[in-house]
Amino acid sequence: xxxxxxxxxxxxxxxxxxxxxxxxxxxxxxxxxxxxxxxxxxxxxxxxxxxxxxxxxxxxxxxxxxxxxxxxxxxxxxxxxxxxxxxxxxxxxxxxxxxxxxxxxxxxxxxxxxxxxxxxxxxxxxxxxxxxxxxxxxxxxxxxxxxxxxxxxxxxxxxxxxxxxxxxxxxxxxxxxxxxxxxxxxxxxxxxxxxxxxxxxxxxxxxxxxxxxxxxxxxxxxxxxxxxxxxxxxxxx
Amino acid sequence: xxxxxxxxxxxxxxxxxxxxxxxxxxxxxxxxxxxxxxxxxxxxxxxxxxxxxxxxxxxxxxxxxxxxxxxxxxxxxxxxxxxxxxxxxxxxxxxxxxxxxxxxxxxxxxxxxxxxxxxxxxxxxxxxxxxxxxxxxxxxxxxxxxxxxxxxxxxxxxxxxxxxxxxxxxxxxxxxxxxxxxxxxxxxxxxxxxxxxxxxxxxxxxxxxxxxxxxxxxxxxxxxxxxxxxxxxxxxxxxxxxxxxxxxxxxxxxxxxxxxxxxxxxxxxxxxxxxxxxxxxxxxxxxxxxxxxxxxxxxxxxxxxxxxxxxxxxxxxxxxxxxxxxxxxxxxxxxxxxxxxxxxxxxxxxxxxxxxxxxxxxxxxxxxxxxxxxx
Numbered sequence: 001x002x003x004x005x006x007x008x009x010x011x012x013x014x015x016x017x018x019x020x021x022x023x024x025x026x027x028x029x030x031x032x033x034x035x036x037x038x039x040x041x042x043x044x045x046x047x048x049x050x051x052x053x054x055x056x057x058x059x060x061x062x063x064x065x066x067x068x069x070x071x072x073x074x075x076x077x078x079x080x081x082x083x084x085x086x087x088x089x090x091x092x093x094x095x096x097x098x099x100x101x102x103x104x105x106x107x108x109x110x111x112x113x114x115x116x117x118x119x120x121x122x123x124x125x126x127x128x129x130x131x132x133x134x135x136x137x138x139x140x141x142x143x144x145x146x147x148x149x150x151x152x153x154x155x156x157x158x159x160x161x162x163x164x165x166x167x168x169x170x171x172x173x174x175x176x177x178x179x180x181x182x183x184x185x186x187x188x189x190x191x192x193x194x195x196x197x198x199x200x201x202x203x204x205x206x207x208x209x210x211x212x213x214x215x216x217x218x219x220x221x222x223x224x225x226x227x228x229x230x231x232x233x234x235x236x237x
Numbered sequence: 238x239x240x241x242x243x244x245x246x247x248x249x250x251x252x253x254x255x256x257x258x259x260x261x262x263x264x265x266x267x268x269x270x271x272x273x274x275x276x277x278x279x280x281x282x283x284x285x286x287x288x289x290x291x292x293x294x295x296x297x298x299x300x301x302x303x304x305x306x307x308x309x310x311x312x313x314x315x316x317x318x319x320x321x322x323x324x325x326x327x328x329x330x331x332x333x334x335x336x337x338x339x340x341x342x343x344x345x346x347x348x349x350x351x352x353x354x355x356x357x358x359x360x361x362x363x364x365x366x367x368x369x370x371x372x373x374x375x376x377x378x379x380x381x382x383x384x385x386x387x388x389x390x391x392x393x394x395x396x397x398x399x400x401x402x403x404x405x406x407x408x409x410x411x412x413x414x415x416x417x418x419x420x421x422x423x424x425x426x427x428x429x430x431x432x433x434x435x436x437x438x439x440x441x442x443x444x445x446x447x448x449x450x451x452x453x454x455x456x457x458x459x460x461x462x463x464x465x466x467x468x469x470x471x472x473x474x475x476x477x478x479x480x481x482x483x484x485x486x487x488x489x490x491x492x493x494x495x496x497x498x499x500x501x502x503x504x505x506x507x508x509x510x511x512x513x514x515x516x517x518x519x520x521x522x523x524x525x526x527x528x529x530x531x532x533x534x535x536x537x538x539x540x541x542x543x544x545x546x547x548x549x550x551x552x553x554x555x556x557x558x559x560x561x562x563x564x565x566x567x568x569x570x571x572x573x574x575x576x577x578x579x580x581x582x583x584x585x586x587x588x589x590x591x592x593x594x595x596x597x598x599x600x601x602x603x604x605x606x607x608x609x610x611x612x
Contacts, residue, residue, distance in 0.1 A: 060606050063521070065521055065604075065605045065606045065609075066604075066606045085525075087520065087523050087524065087525045087526070088523070088525070090521065090522065090523040091522065091523020091524075092523070094523075095522075096518075096521050096522055098518065098609070100514075102514060102515065102518035102609070104243075104246075104515055105250065106246040106247055106249065106250030107243065107246055110238075111238050111242070111243070111246070114238045115243075115519065115522060115524075116522045116523055116524075118240060118243075118524065118528060119523045119524060119525060119528065124238055124239050127238060128238065163522065164522075167523070
């Protein structure tokens with residue numbers, strides 16, 4: 001079995017969806033139909049589509065949170081269905097950013113960033129140091145000891161991004177990361193994603209936001225559960 | 238940050254619920270520790286009772302579970318005395334009376350000959366011992382005297398219209414003794430219309446080696462089918478009253494624990510329900526099921542430990558309070574032994590684990606996708 005954590009091989013896509021379908025309620029509802037695409041290391045892709053087009057369902061399948069009815073999701077050539085421990089895969093390889101941030105309200109920003117690190121062999125001191133580093137990366141060093149309630153929505157999303165980066169994942173998956181933000185705050189998050197990608201991070205964002213989609217290198221469009229287009233963005237052609 | 242910091246933060250973040258659950262556990266543990274503590278106190282007192290009187294073996298009517306229901310002819314003392322290894326035989330009549338005038342139920346009155354070992358060993362702190370073998374005199378334990386508010390020179394009606402003179406007050410470390418009274422055997426027999434009858438014989442052996450005592454007990458039991466002899470401490474352990482009290486204490490404790498467990502179950506279920514999205518997020522970012530279980534069980538266990546410490550403190554206060562009450566003070570020792578406290582702590586932790594197990598399991602098996610959609 002190939003180790004999904006194996007060193008970078010440019011010939012193997014980082015993530016590959018092959019003929020993915022997902023049905024619900026005993027096959028009566030089809031959320032996804034025969035979706036195939038590849039994401040390579042260092043790419044910055046946006047997944048767009050109307051509500052109910054299957055974007056979140058696809059993201060859940062790609063992130064190992066759900067299993068396809070048919071088809072496969074491979075990470076560095078390894079079928080996720082063959083990985084016994086998907087929690088370990090998510091912890092080591094993926095960073096998740098959610099629309100509603102999902103920060104733990106009783107923990108400080110720094111403690112929230114440390115949460116994914118509990119599944120690593122890091123010591124408490126190493127966790128603290130890494131969390132500080134990640135908060136600095138998103139420009140929130142000065143807010144480390146604040147609880148989410150004391151942070152602005154933009155700061156909360158930055159903490160959530162710092163948490164997603166905590167275990168130095170290979171791929172960042174974001175579901176409507178600017179969906180709850182005003183345009184000014186959203187712009188700062190776009191800039192952060194741009195900067196992360198320039199540093200080599202692979203990103204796949206689900207978004208309604210045409211501005212965010214346009215800033216990515218490639219836009220994949222879903223319609224009624226089908227991938228109807230997969231095009232590079234003009235500025236990156 | 239240590240993992241326990243997350244657990245503590247979750248508990249501190251919901252102070253009202255944590256405090257209510259903790260109180261529920263504390264009450265359950267207080268019930269267990271105080272009830273078991275009282276029963277253990279009884280048991281210890283009963284054991285010391287015989288040993289402190291210089292009695293090595295007790296002989297009662299065979300087949301009687303309760304000592305007070307045993308009836309033997311006093312004349313059988315000679316038969317017991319004839320068994321090799323027996324140094325002395327002291328006949329005794331034990332009656333449980335209710336002093337109606339003083340509204341005091343279940344007072345143990347022990348009738349012993351004035352020259353018997355148990356009477357000679359009484360530590361009389363006020364007044365004197367019996368004057369004559371058939372005098373209508375009594376010596377009261379200090380706690381009983383305090384409860385009745387009497388002393389030497391006063392009198393007490395053992396049965397309505399049957400007055401006995403209080404000649405002395407004795408002190409004993411033993412709560413049973415301290416809550417009872419001694420009367421001359423003859424006068425008690427006459428009062429109860431049981432002349433020539435005794436409840437038991439207290440036997441003093443020549444050699445106190447446990448094996449020898451066992452041998453003497455067997456020889457006495459074999460000497461007459463009416464007689465059943467037991468080494469004194471065995472007798473205490475097999476006492477029906479103690480067994481009933483112990484069963485009652487355990488039964489009540491189990492009910493208290495069940496209620497505490499249900500409280501914990503409810504709290505942890507609510508905690509899991511409220512935090513469905515948070516738990517789903519933790520699973521999504523890579524937490525394994527066992528870590529989610531550890532978090533929920535950790536919260537339940539910490540609540541249990543804190544609750545049990547509070548419960549033990551409550552129990553100590555409660556038992557001391559009971560020991561100082563006139564109605565119960567004659568029978569309750571003021572201390573709770575460390576072993577009973579430890580039992581309370583272990584039970585509370587078990588209670589926490591039982592109450593937290595199902596919520597933890599249901600949190601762990603929740604699919605992250607479903608949890609993240611939860612409102």
